[in-house]
Amino acid sequence: MPGVRIQGLSKRYGDVAAVEGLDLRVEPGELVALLGPSGCGKTTTLRLVAGFLKPETGEIWVGERCLSSPASVVPPERRRMAMIFQSYALWPHMTVNQNVAYGLRFTGTPKADRDRRVNDILKAVQLEGYGARYPGELSGGQQQRVAVARALVVEPEILLLDEPLSNLDANLREEMRFEIRRLHEQFAITTLYVTHDQAEAMVISDRVAVLQEGRVAQIGTAEELFQRPRTRFVAEFIGRTNLIDGVAEGTGVVARGRLRLRVAAVDLMPGAPVAVSIRPHQIELASRSATEWTTKCRSTTATSSCAWRARRRRACGSARRSARPSRPARAFPCRQAAASPASHRRARHPRGAPAAAVALAPAGPPAARTARTRRGGQGGSAPWTRSGRR
Ligand SMILES: Nc1ncnc2c1ncn2[C@@H]1O[C@H](COP(=O)(O)OP(=O)(O)OP(=O)(O)O)[C@@H](O)[C@H]1O
Ligand SMILES: [Mg+2]
Secondary structure: OOOEEEEEEEEEEOOEEEEEEEEEEEOOOOEEEEEOOOOOOHHHHHHHHHOOOOOOEEEEEEOOEEEEOOOOEOOHHHOOEEEEOOOOOOOOOOOHHHHHHHHHHHOOOOHHHHHHHHHHHHHHOOOOOOOOOOHHHOOHHHHHHHHHHHHHHOOOOEEEEEOOOOOOOHHHHHHHHHHHHHHHHHHOOEEEEEEOOHHHHHHHOOEEEEEEOOEEEEEEOHHHHHHOOOOHHHHHHOOOOEEEEEEEEEOOEEEEOOEEEEOOOOOOOOOOEEEEEEOHHHEEEEOOOOOEEEEOOOOOOOOOOOOOOOOOOHHHHHHHHOOOOOOOOEEEEOOOOOOOOOOOOOEEEEOOOOOOOEEEOOOOOOOOOOOOOOOOOOOOOOOOOOOOOO
């Protein structure tokens, strides 16, 4: 199974730069989600990969074959790719069997072989016995499975999916995420999966490419994006966060007024403006009288947002029972001691000790470069867990 390599890809519609210098590498057999806000160029990228559009600059390679460049574009039907659209695009006048077999008719596959492959693939998507029905006689989820079956039956080298679950209700959408992941693990086809749903991207994919204004802002596993965002945009787009503007004081320390934050960054220029990203679950509230600060990691769950976990601790004495501190509390992230999601080890610091956080060091415009967490503490309710898998 070949991988996909995209280099310097650009596509404009009049004045609009839909894709602008996009670089992306998908390893053989990998599923990469293209995630980003509406209008960031996800569909345009997919259409360029499929061969429906010609790039103005850049190249698209599949294995050793260059499929697109400004000079030449291999037509879609010769790319050994299959695409699944948001609308499924099933033929309403054809039965499920006929829809699924459609692509095989153009490959010269003998009828007996065609029937066997259609049966096998309908079994794989759990639609055995539905072959004689028409799309109008199926639920949304079943139609979606027919679209998946039709794409897989031609044994494509590359599978492209553009928001394939967005027409389904919330429950079915969640169920189908796991179904698509199961099929990916079964067939191991190199896949590009477009979505604007963070949780979906993180559950389904091996890696997520966050797109911003036509280019990849960052690519990585869900954990990497969540814990080590490289830009302010990624930090805010993935999960929830608090961004604190400050000034680098030197290696690993950021100042904001009287507050000193110890961060993982080692390449901060003293005096450079810096944005520090602190996830809500990394914050613990304590009173001024507290003598030590403690942080605690939560084990991961399948929820899609970060959970707030702010508690006053023992140092606050009886005030611990109170939901609000009697004096203004300082939010102070501590070094995260936990290396694994399930771990609940604690890190203790004397009062006022510097904290660990992710820093976003700007290069020119605010917050374009990144510094890293000194320790990769696992996020609280991380949106990428597959623990809800059925
Ligand atoms: N055929 C077209 N003609 C003109 N502009 C277009 C065309 N197709 C897309 N665009 C513009 O290109 C930009 C990127 O569009 P694209 O469809 O790739 O975004 P997207 O990330 O898929 O968004 P969404 O999540 O809303 O589907 C948008 O600004 C869009 O308006
Ligand atoms: Mg789109």
